Amino acid sequence: MPETQVGIVGAGPAGLMLGELLAAADVETVILEDRSRDYVESRVRAGVLEHGTVERMDALGLGSRMHRDGLVHHGIYLQFNGERHHIDFGEHTGGKSIMVYGQQEVVKDLVAARLAGQRDLNFEAKVSRITDFNGPLGEGMPTVHYSVSGLDKELNCQIVVGADGYHGVSRQMVSPGSMRTYSREYPYAWLGILAEVEPSTDELIYAFHDRGFAMHSLRSPSVSRLYLQVDPTDSIDAWSDERIWEELQVRLHAGGWSLKEGPVLEKGITPMRSFVTEPMRFGRLFLAGDAAHIVPPTGAKGLNLAVTDVVVLAAALIDYFRSGDQRGLDQYSDSCLKRIWQAQNFSTMMTTLLHLDGTDDQFGRRLQRARQQQVVNSRSAAKTLSENYVGLPLAEPNR
Numbered sequence: 212m213p214e215t216q217v218g219i220v221g222a223g224p225a226g227l228m229l230g231e232l233l234a235a236a237d238v239e240t241v242i243l244e245d246r247s248r249d250y251v252e253s254r255v256r257a258g259v260l261e262h263g264t265v266e267r268m269d270a271l272g273l274g275s276r277m278h279r280d281g282l283v284h285h286g287i288y289l290q291f292n293g294e295r296h297h298i299d300f301g302e303h304t305g306g307k308s309i310m311v312y313g314q315q316e317v318v319k320d321l322v323a324a325r326l327a328g329q330r331d332l333n334f335e336a337k338v339s340r341i342t343d344f345n346g347p348l349g350e351g352m353p354t355v356h357y358s359v360s361g362l363d364k365e366l367n368c369q370i371v372v373g374a375d376g377y378h379g380v381s382r383q384m385v386s387p388g389s390m391r392t393y394s395r396e397y398p399y400a401w402l403g404i405l406a407e408v409e410p411s412t413d414e415l416i417y418a419f420h421d422r423g424f425a426m427h428s429l430r431s432p433s434v435s436r437l438y439l440q441v442d443p444t445d446s447i448d449a450w451s452d453e454r455i456w457e458e459l460q461v462r463l464h465a466g467g468w469s470l471k472e473g474p475v476l477e478k479g480i481t482p483m484r485s486f487v488t489e490p491m492r493f494g495r496l497f498l499a500g501d502a503a504h505i506v507p508p509t510g511a512k513g514l515n516l517a518v519t520d521v522v523v524l525a526a527a528l529i530d531y532f533r534s535g536d537q538r539g540l541d542q543y544s545d546s547c548l549k550r551i552w553q554a555q556n557f558s559t560m561m562t563t564l565l566h567l568d569g570t571d572d573q574f575g576r577r578l579q580r581a582r583q584q585q586v587v588n589s590r591s592a593a594k595t596l597s598e599n600y601v602g603l604p605l606a607e608p609n610r
């Protein structure tokens with residue numbers, strides 16, 4: 212049976228980035244990905260890279276396309292019923308910025324690097340089970356069971372990393388008694404479109420409107436990404452392109468500004484949920500990224516959290532394989548969870564600040580209005596928002 216040091220389930224940003232970080236330290240990995248290369252390279256999802264994520268891409272020598280095609284943003288616009296305000300990240304964070312660069316572009320860069328290094332990356336390899344992962348490191352080997360073109364295969368590894376997203380198989384392998392999960396459902400969803408039209412804004416617009424939240428994001432000088440708050444039970448078939456543009460025009464309207472329209476390239480509805488698994492390690496199985504936690508997209512944290520998990524995990528795995536030092540691996544969960552809960556807090560704050568909760572709670576609406584005024588009128592509130600948006604400092608394991 213083939214064998215490797217680290218078996219990675221999933222070639223999303225978490226799995227691929229982990230593979231690159233470990234390859235740079237000569238730790239052997241095999242990545243198994245259910246979908247085709249084409250599919251993972253064209254899956255449109257997140258698009259905001261924190262300051263630290265940009266630095267990681269650069270450190271791996273993967274920044275050239277990102278710096279060429281990505282858009283550096285120094286702030287965001289918050290809009291409340293037609294009144295637009297600018298939050299300047301540079302002013303509040305000592306000059307930090309974010310990069311607008313599609314997740315699928317990050318994935319393309321990581322796939323290209325892995326293939327150029329001739330490292331093991333298996334597409335259309337669906338993992339069905341992981342066995343023998345309980346127990347101490349170094350005593351026994353987990354086995355990853357997967358299939359390719361209907362043929363059952365197995366991979367032995369010293370450590371398995373489940374980076375297979377929220378719907379993946381890795382978390383399901385853990386007995387319910389060994390973990391606790393915390394979750395929150397929101398009474399709204401996001402309808403997202405990708406449109407072939409020059410962005411009507413230089414930086415992201417987050418708009419609260421009496422008809423619901425709307426957002427104008429960007430992907431490139433000729434492609435825009437826009438979102439509308441919709442009911443989670445809504446069907447995309449009920450939203451013609453015309454209806455979407457009409458609603459965006461109303462919710463994003465601001466005096467002296469106009470929204471350009473163009474052909475809709477892609478559209479879909481995504482439910483909004485917060486979810487955390489504790490711990491993130493089960494013997495020789497480690498969970499990373501969406502496999503362990505998800506956030507509502509309002510804070511632009513999902514992809515960035517996936518990257519920071521694997522940065523912490525890679526440092527710990529490198530110590531372990533170089534010298535047998537297990538302390539980083541022992542602290543992996545605690546170290547990541549501190550940051551994850553900070554991100555949950557920020558994402559929940561942004562979400563509840565900007566969405567209609569669908570109830571008739573007028574007291575709640577006035578509190579929401581007070582929080583909206585505070586964030587644009589108080590320097591300390593704007594600073595807190597900016598620090599969280601560009602990304603909190605990476606918490607390394609306490610060694």
Ligand SMILES: Cc1cc2nc3c(=O)[nH]c(=O)nc-3n(C[C@H](O)[C@H](O)[C@H](O)COP(=O)(O)OP(=O)(O)OC[C@H]3O[C@@H](n4cnc5c(N)ncnc54)[C@H](O)[C@@H]3O)c2cc1C
Pocket residue numbers: 220221222223224225226243244245246251255256257258259314336337338339374375376377378379380481499500501502508510511512513514515517
């Ligand atoms: C529709 C959508 C829109 C989003 N929009 C935003 C946004 O605007 N902003 C933001 O910050 N975040 C957004 N997110 C969240 C962000 O995209 C995720 O946080 C990020 O993808 C996490 O990366 P990951 O590598 O942990 O997981 P994923 O990207 O989910 O990667 C997991 C990989 O594992 C593979 N896999 C699953 N099961 C198996 C199996 N059994 N065997 C082998 N492989 C398997 C999957 O095919 C996938 O390639 C969005 C998420 C979704 C679903």
